[in-house]
Amino acid sequence: DTGVSQDPRHKITKRGQNVTFRCDPISEHNRLYWYRQTLGQGPEFLTYFQNEAQLEKSRLLSDRFSAERPKGSFSTLEIQRTEQGDSAMYLCASSLGGGAYEQYFGPGTRLTVT
């Protein structure tokens, strides 16, 4: 399967714990995006990378969120000291380039904070 993969698919954690999600994009794609989606809403932009460089991070994102793409391939998204409001689907997408290119989404990681 050469699509975008995400791991884990589901994560249940207790409030205050740290969690880390992984995204493996399509191999030749240099753009990688992280989104958050809650029920009935559209994808909410979190951050994106061009190769290993993080080009933009949403101003809505608190300092508890951090993302890396160390070698320009896979990416990780870490949430520290999780809160119940962090419960959502976290989607990763990759593309060949910027806004003129279609984005391919992974299946997402569903986070539940209890």
Add this chain to the structure above:
Amino acid sequence: GQQVMQIPQYQHVQEGEDFTTYCNSSTTLSNIQWYKQRPGGHPVFLIQLVKSGEVKKQKRLTFQFGEAKKNSSLHITATQTTDVGTYFCAGSPGAGNNRKLIWGLGTSLAVNP
């Protein structure tokens, strides 16, 4: 800030009826993309429109990009139960293709058989 609005938020139709969702941007877009998300799934790319006034068709789906490149529409003719899902538009603002997409909130379509 830059916004992309979609209407309606929800639409229920009887199978066989037509359906249209509209997308409006606060700024001129260099291109607009449409995605479909089935219940429990992730967004899947449908099409991209680039030119002013462009119209593209995919079987029963017709996509339009406005002359001013600030609005777009998706029309489905004779809906089927397989059309159920949420349809998102996402636009790239301004000139050039290096900007990230701005997403609408989506239109959820329910089709009664």
